[in-house]
Amino acid sequence: MSRGNTRQRIQDVALELFAERGYEKTSLREIAEHLGVTKAALYYHFKTKEDLVTSLFEDLVLGPADEVITWAEAHQPTSLETKLEILNRYSECISNAFPLVRFMHENQAALRELSIGELMKQRILTLLELIKDQDAALSDQVRCASALFTMHSTFFTLQGTDADQEEKRKAALEVAQDLVTAAHHGAGSPSGT
Amino acid sequence: MSRGNTRQRIQDVALELFAERGYEKTSLREIAEHLGVTKAALYYHFKTKEDLVTSLFEDLVLGPADEVITWAEAHQPTSLETKLEILNRYSECISNAFPLVRFMHENQAALRELSIGELMKQRILTLLELIKDQDAALSDQVRCASALFTMHSTFFTLQGTDADQEEKRKAALEVAQDLVTAAHHGAGSPSGT
Amino acid sequence: MSRGNTRQRIQDVALELFAERGYEKTSLREIAEHLGVTKAALYYHFKTKEDLVTSLFEDLVLGPADEVITWAEAHQPTSLETKLEILNRYSECISNAFPLVRFMHENQAALRELSIGELMKQRILTLLELIKDQDAALSDQVRCASALFTMHSTFFTLQGTDADQEEKRKAALEVAQDLVTAAHHGAGSPSGT
Amino acid sequence: MSRGNTRQRIQDVALELFAERGYEKTSLREIAEHLGVTKAALYYHFKTKEDLVTSLFEDLVLGPADEVITWAEAHQPTSLETKLEILNRYSECISNAFPLVRFMHENQAALRELSIGELMKQRILTLLELIKDQDAALSDQVRCASALFTMHSTFFTLQGTDADQEEKRKAALEVAQDLVTAAHHGAGSPSGT
DNA sequence: GATGAATGAGGCTTCATTCAT
DNA sequence: CATGAATGAAGCCTCATTCAT
Numbered sequence: 001m002s003r004g005n006t007r008q009r010i011q012d013v014a015l016e017l018f019a020e021r022g023y024e025k026t027s028l029r030e031i032a033e034h035l036g037v038t039k040a041a042l043y044y045h046f047k048t049k050e051d052l053v054t055s056l057f058e059d060l061v062l063g064p065a066d067e068v069i070t071w072a073e074a075h076q077p078t079s080l081e082t083k084l085e086i087l088n089r090y091s092e093c094i095s096n097a098f099p100l101v102r103f104m105h106e107n108q109a110a111l112r113e114l115s116i117g118e119l120m121k122q123r124i125l126t127l128l129e130l131i132k133d134q135d136a137a138l139s140d141q142v143r144c145a146s147a148l149f150t151m152h153s154t155f156f157t158l159q160g161t162d163a164d165q166e167e168k169r170k171a172a173l174e175v176a177q178d179l180v181t182a183a184h185h186g187a188g189s190p191s192g193t
Numbered sequence: 194m195s196r197g198n199t200r201q202r203i204q205d206v207a208l209e210l211f212a213e214r215g216y217e218k219t220s221l222r223e224i225a226e227h228l229g230v231t232k233a234a235l236y237y238h239f240k241t242k243e244d245l246v247t248s249l250f251e252d253l254v255l256g257p258a259d260e261v262i263t264w265a266e267a268h269q270p271t272s273l274e275t276k277l278e279i280l281n282r283y284s285e286c287i288s289n290a291f292p293l294v295r296f297m298h299e300n301q302a303a304l305r306e307l308s309i310g311e312l313m314k315q316r317i318l319t320l321l322e323l324i325k326d327q328d329a330a331l332s333d334q335v336r337c338a339s340a341l342f343t344m345h346s347t348f349f350t351l352q353g354t355d356a357d358q359e360e361k362r363k364a365a366l367e368v369a370q371d372l373v374t375a376a377h378h379g380a381g382s383p384s385g386t
Numbered sequence: 387m388s389r390g391n392t393r394q395r396i397q398d399v400a401l402e403l404f405a406e407r408g409y410e411k412t413s414l415r416e417i418a419e420h421l422g423v424t425k426a427a428l429y430y431h432f433k434t435k436e437d438l439v440t441s442l443f444e445d446l447v448l449g450p451a452d453e454v455i456t457w458a459e460a461h462q463p464t465s466l467e468t469k470l471e472i473l474n475r476y477s478e479c480i481s482n483a484f485p486l487v488r489f490m491h492e493n494q495a496a497l498r499e500l501s502i503g504e505l506m507k508q509r510i511l512t513l514l515e516l517i518k519d520q521d522a523a524l525s526d527q528v529r530c531a532s533a534l535f536t537m538h539s540t541f542f543t544l545q546g547t548d549a550d551q552e553e554k555r556k557a558a559l560e561v562a563q564d565l566v567t568a569a570h571h572g573a574g575s576p577s578g579t
Numbered sequence: 580m581s582r583g584n585t586r587q588r589i590q591d592v593a594l595e596l597f598a599e600r601g602y603e604k605t606s607l608r609e610i611a612e613h614l615g616v617t618k619a620a621l622y623y624h625f626k627t628k629e630d631l632v633t634s635l636f637e638d639l640v641l642g643p644a645d646e647v648i649t650w651a652e653a654h655q656p657t658s659l660e661t662k663l664e665i666l667n668r669y670s671e672c673i674s675n676a677f678p679l680v681r682f683m684h685e686n687q688a689a690l691r692e693l694s695i696g697e698l699m700k701q702r703i704l705t706l707l708e709l710i711k712d713q714d715a716a717l718s719d720q721v722r723c724a725s726a727l728f729t730m731h732s733t734f735f736t737l738q739g740t741d742a743d744q745e746e747k748r749k750a751a752l753e754v755a756q757d758l759v760t761a762a763h764h765g766a767g768s769p770s771g772t
Numbered sequence: 773g774a775t776g777a778a779t780g781a782g783g784c785t786t787c788a789t790t791c792a793t
Numbered sequence: 794c795a796t797g798a799a800t801g802a803a804g805c806c807t808c809a810t811t812c813a814t
Contacts, residue, residue, distance in 0.1 A: 006777080006778095021302070021305075021306070022217070022302030022303055022305070022306075023302070024215070024217035024218065024303070025217065025302070025303070025306065027803075027804065027805085028804085028805070028806090029803085029804080029805095037778080037779090038778070038779055038780070039779095039805085039806085040778070040779060040780075040781095040806090040807085040808090041777075041778055041779075043805095043806070043807080044776085044777060044778065045777090048805080048806080049804095049805070049806090103302075105301070106301035106302040106305075107299075107300075107301075107302045108298070108299035108300075109214070109215030109216070109218070109296075109299040109300045109303075110215055110217070110218070110302075112215070112299075113214070113215075113218065137364075138351070138354065138356055138360060138361070138364040139363075139364040139367045139368055141351065141354070141364075142343065142347055142350070142351070142364045142365055142367075142368045143368050145346075145347070145350045145351075146339060146342075146343040146346075146347075146368055149339070149342055149343070149346055149350075150335065150339040150342070150343075153338070153339075153342055154335055154338070154339075157335070157338045157342075158331070158334065158335070158338075161331065161334070163331055167331060168331070170332075171330075171331040171332040171334075171335045172335055174332045174335075175332055175335045175336050175339055175372075178375070179368075179372075182371070199794080199795095220786075220787060220788080221787080221788065221789090222786085222787080222788095230795075230796090231795065231796050231797075232788085232789085232796095233789090233790085233791090233795065233796060233797080233798095234794075234795050234796075236788095236789075236790080236795095237794060237795065238794095241788075241789080242787095242788065242789090392798075392799095407688070407691075407692070408603070408688030408689055408691070408692075409688070410601070410603035410604065410689070411603065411688070411689070411692065413782080413783065413784085414783085414784070414785090415782080415783080415784095423799075423800090424799070424800050424801070425784085425785085425800095426785090426786085426787090426799070426800060426801075426802095427798075427799055427800075429784095429785070429786080430797085430798060430799065431798090434784080434785080435783095435784065435785095489688075491687070492686075492687035492688040492691075493686075493687075493688045494684070494685035494686075495600070495601030495602070495604070495682075495685040495686050495689075496601055496603070496604070496688075498600075498601070498685075499600070499601075499604065523750075524737070524740065524742055524746060524747070524750040525749075525750040525751075525753045525754055527737065527740070527750075528729065528733050528736070528737070528750045528751055528753075528754045529754050531732070531733070531736045531737075532725060532728070532729040532732075532733075532754055535725070535728055535729070535732055535736075536721065536724075536725040536728070539724070539725075539728055540721055540724070540725075543721070543724045543728075544717070544720065544721070544724075547717065547720070549717055553717060554717070556718075557716075557717040557718040557720075557721045558721055560718045560721075561718055561721045561722050561725055561758075564761070565754075565758075568757070585773080585774095606807075606808060606809080607808080607809065607810090608807085608808080608809095616774075616775090617774065617775050617776075618775095618809085618810085619774065619775060619776080619777095619810090619811085619812090620773075620774050620775075622774095622809095622810075622811080623773060623774060624773090627809075627810080628808095628809065628810090
């Protein structure tokens with residue numbers, strides 16, 4: 001019945017529970033029980049609890065995000081079109097790893113103590129740097145940060161809605177792109193004048 | 194030096210530590226040690242750990258938010274101007290209780306298991322209902338949710354900046370108001386056409 | 387029934403079990419069960435298992451040994467008579483803390499990983515330096531080390547004997563003093579010629 | 580590269596780690612990792628952890644010690660010269676198995692729970708019986724025990740020294756023989772008179 | 773000869789909480 | 794108002810060991 005897929009099954013259940021109940025509240029005992037295995041079995045596949053959560057990010061989101069960053073850095077200086085394409089590509093990463101992104105969004109405090117949290121934060125800050133202008137008005141900087149956050153949070157913000165995953169992705173992407181477009185044109189400063 | 198203000202001091206330290214290290218990672222022992230008191234002393238002032246965190250929300254954010262909601266519900270049906278004023282008032286609540294909002298934002302998973310978390314979520318959803326149109330395009334619904342999230346997260350998003358608290362508040366408010374304005378005018382649907 | 391003496395009772399039982407079954411083999415569960423308390427109660431009185439064993443050495447042997455060292459260092463350069471008096475005083479320390487010394491002797495490997503082990507080792511090496519001549523023949527250095535070891539191990543070496551504690555102490559002291567006397571007179575080098 | 584010598588390699592690594600970190604603190608995982616094998620591989624060669632440590636004593640020290648005992652028992656009643664020759668022969672056993680003797684000396688508490696520990700203890704007590712007089716003065720019994728302990732511990736007592744193994748062996752042997760000689764002549768009793 | 777996968781027992785430690793004083 | 798002492802539950806993790814392949 002169980003071949004070489006136990007590692008995968010552990011990751012699946014862990015992701016589900018982490019997203020559902022939070023990182024700290026999810027114990028390895030719970031994960032093991034959901035799987036019908038012993039706690040010790042988890043330790044055969046993952047060195048620590050942190051190692052387990054780290055593997056989720058590495059397998060689902062870190063690689064894809066790095067691809068976006070690599071692509072973006074090859075297209076500098078960053079035109080508006082490039083920025084919009086960054087958002088587009090990033091929205092696809094996120095959409096594919098949606099429960100993990102939800103987990104990341106809702107457990108920032110817990111992730112801060114994990115080394116993978118630091119790595120993810122760096123990726124997001126790097127994306128932010130690529131999207132915003134260093135010396136833009138404050139409100140335009142907010143627009144760019146907000147664009148990223150919007151994509152991170154939309155999938156579960158729109159939980160009640162009957163829209164499907166792809167519709168949500170497009171809606172979030174549209175809003176994010178509008179925000180970045182406005183920031184790019186310096187919507188912030190003229191309104192201040 | 195310290196008279197009957199112990200309760201206050203506990204809240205201050207608790208808020209600081211909760212915001213810094215997260216709800217689950219902050220133990221009552223830590224809080225007590227930071228205060229130079231015994232754990233048991235905390236229990237004289239607060240029935241449980243949950244009671245302590247609840248008191249923070251009640252004292253700092255729940256009341257003010259309810260005032261905004263009460264005001265908003267008295268001004269229905271909601272015109273664009275009303276919506277913008279809701280955002281304005283809410284941004285002031287948030288600005289005053291800034292570390293608690295950060296805590297809320299970064300500990301959503303933990304708060305989900307606490308009854309105060311449910312209460313706060315209701316408030317935010319109520320505000321969202323007042324701001325968005327029930328049958329707006331999906332992207333416009335995202336805009337309104339994003340407006341709220343943007344205000345929640347801006348204060349620590351802009352951590353590195355040298356802007357002061359009030360400047361940040363205004364920048365976040367501007368972005369939020371733009372988003373809601375766009376949503377109000379149905380920016381979403383035409384772009385779909 | 388139990389007033390402020392719980393800490394003491396924990397130490398007593400811990401010493402007994404540590405000496406009986408070794409440091410690593412003695413679990414805090416066992417100690418707690420022997421006392422009719424919870425494991426958590428131990429942690430109220432001692433921060434860790436290492437802290438518990440450390441307290442034993444500090445309370446029973448470290449202080450007295452330091453007194454011997456202090457006395458010895460005040461009587462430098464060290465005449466033979468002084469050396470013999472060092473042995474005499476040290477034998478009394480040891481005799482009073484006899485089960486702990488047995489524990490130390492039989493758990494050197496375990497103690498090497500504990501910081502108190504390092505401290506105790508330093509004390510013994512210091513005593514050794516005071517007793518032996520830096521440039522004595524190899525066999526005389528062995529004599530001095532042996533003198534110390536002999537006192538450490540005699541109490542349980544002579545376990546079967548019906549002699550009482552004080553007789554054993556005197557016998558060990560006599561042998562140790564003979565060894566140091568021989569070393570002092572350079573018994574080693576002439577026999578080599 | 581490695582043919583049928585895996586068993587030997589396991590023993591080598593095990594001895595090294597046991598001596599370094601102690602019996603309890605050394606896990607089979609560690610041993611396996613140092614060898615670049617799986618834990619399960621160890622179980623192909625040794626039935627249990629105890630079996631592994633037992634094999635070390637059997638191969639390195641038990642046989643040679645038994646030879647000494649056999650020789651000694653054939654030379655009863657034991658003259659002083661015989662006693663000195665026992666020490667001489669035993670010192671050679673020990674010198675050859677030096678890390679294992681260090682291990683034995685520093686892990687007495689752990690060995691007490693192992694059947695091989697009991698066996699080794701018996702050998703040493705047997706040697707002690709052969710060396711000392713049943714009804715000697717207490718101090719002379721201490722001398723004989725001390726002679727044995729001295730040889731056990733000298734190799735690592737003299738760790739800092741630049742003397743080579745054989746010089747250390749001779750120094751320890753000299754001290755041990757002096758002690759036994761003194762005991763044989765009843766140095767203890769006249770001093771009591 | 774050796775591995776991959778798993779187990780059951782048990783280790784140390786921390787936590788929120790209680791209660792007599 | 795607050796402490797000292799303690800508890801019960803649970804946490805993460807490691808260990809020696811087994812067994813099918």
